[in-house]
Amino acid sequence: GRDGLALCDRHTAYHRRWFVLKGNMLFYFEERESREPVGVIVLEGCTVELCDSAEEFHCVISQLVQ
Secondary structure, eight states: OEEEEEEEEOSSOEEEEEEEEETTEEEEESSTTOSSOSEEEEOTTEEEEEEOOSSSOEEEEEEOOO
C-alpha cells in the first residue's frame, strides 16, 4: 500500500490526517503513529482527480450517486 499526510475538508475547518491506501480502501488516522483509523473511504466506484497546486499535493475523491 501507499501512505501519506493530507488535509481533510470537514466543511468548517481542515484537519491534518495520515492516509494509508490498501487496495481500494483509503484509511485515515489522526497521526502516523495511530493504531486505529479514524475512518475509511471505499474507493470502489469513485473517481480520484489530481488538483494543480504548486505547494502541496491535492486530490478530490468523488462518487456518482445513483
